[in-house]
Amino acid sequence: MILVSEKNSALISVEATLKSGQVFHWDPLPDGSWIGLISDHLARVSEKNQRLVIDQGDPEILNRYFALDHPLEQIYAAFPKDSLSQEALTLCNGLRILRQPRWECLATFITSSMKQVAHIRAMSIAIRNRIGTPVPGSPHPAYPSFERLARSDEKTLLECGLGYRAENLLKTARLLTEGSIDLEALQKRSTSELRTALMTLPGVGVKVANCVLLFAYERLDAVPIDVWIHRILLAMRNGREGTPTQLANYARRRLGPYAGYVQQYLFHRARTDKKKARPSALKSADPKNSYTQSRA
DNA sequence: CTCCAGGTGAGTC
DNA sequence: GACTCACATGGA
Numbered sequence: 467m468i469l470v471s472e473k474n475s476a477l478i479s480v481e482a483t484l485k486s487g488q489v490f491h492w493d494p495l496p497d498g499s500w501i502g503l504i505s506d507h508l509a510r511v512s513e514k515n516q517r518l519v520i521d522q523g524d525p526e527i528l529n530r531y532f533a534l535d536h537p538l539e540q541i542y543a544a545f546p547k548d549s550l551s552q553e554a555l556t557l558c559n560g561l562r563i564l565r566q567p568r569w570e571c572l573a574t575f576i577t578s579s580m581k582q583v584a585h586i587r588a589m590s591i592a593i594r595n596r597i598g599t600p601v602p603g604s605p606h607p608a609y610p611s612f613e614r615l616a617r618s619d620e621k622t623l624l625e626c627g628l629g630y631r632a633e634n635l636l637k638t639a640r641l642l643t644e645g646s647i648d649l650e651a652l653q654k655r656s657t658s659e660l661r662t663a664l665m666t667l668p669g670v671g672v673k674v675a676n677c678v679l680l681f682a683y684e685r686l687d688a689v690p691i692d693v694w695i696h697r698i699l700l701a702m703r704n705g706r707e708g709t710p711t712q713l714a715n716y717a718r719r720r721l722g723p724y725a726g727y728v729q730q731y732l733f734h735r736a737r738t739d740k741k742k743a744r745p746s747a748l749k750s751a752d753p754k755n756s757y758t759q760s761r762a
Numbered sequence: 763c764t765c766c767a768g769g770t771g772a773g774t775c
Numbered sequence: 776g777a778c779t780c781a782c783a784t785g786g787a
Contacts, residue, residue: 487768488768575768578767578768578769579767579768579769579770579782580766580767580768580769580770580782580783580784581767581768581769581783581784581785582766582767582768582785582786583767583768584767584785584786585767585784585785585786586767586768588785589784624783627783627784627785628783628784629782629783629784630770630781630782630783630784631770631782631783631784632783634770668770668771669769669770669771670770671769671770671771672769672770673768673769673770674768674769674770677768690768691768692767692768692769693766693767693768693769694767694768695768709776709777709778710776710777711776711777733768737768
């Protein structure tokens, strides 16, 4: 057992990080630890005193994956001062934006459209069980490479519950196999060039592209705007609607230099809120939603 | 039963 | 650019 983050005291909440809807490839074990695959690298981790404990796996790979070098103090200092952002910060303290393998992240988010987090995970596990490559000790096979997935067919993916997303995932896997786009080489491009390139792939619109930018390319200012974040932005604007472009600009200004981080805290907070912050709850004149009055 | 979910792409103005 | 609509699936 290795206490990785002891030296630099890197704060982390493993549970918030792994359950925040940025990754779908970890399973909780009865003893409180988590087992998962990073590509085909098997790892088991747990948490002690808000520090990462590596029970199994390569520390170098895991350090990088869990982004223990992200300057959380600096990121927290840059959080907006409104009460909703500050509440999310308190409730999700230690949540880190991962550095995920590009393809896995891209593939899972192509399947994410109009699906709940639990469904996305279910589809991913179905794909892994069906056409993934087995890894000894792992509860599920590794996610198939794009070359491997490209050799599959639409019928198989439909049987994994993908519905209309099957065609998009298959086409994207085939484009990558043909070499039309090199996911690794794209790392060197500017954020906007990278976003444009990703959006040429079937099933990748601006929201999925921003997820991949944030979760796999370390563009910490990228803000995916899904239905939850859309609702929150509206509340921050006192209900004032806007075009997608206007809301994106607003989010960037309002959430600051680490807008992607703030967004993930807001997203996780909203989804795990015991009060079940449904659309109606956010729009209501409930005095608890006092953040609607605050300004950064 | 209806409603919703980490949206996208095609058609249209 | 922005708006409208269809698109499969499964849980609440």
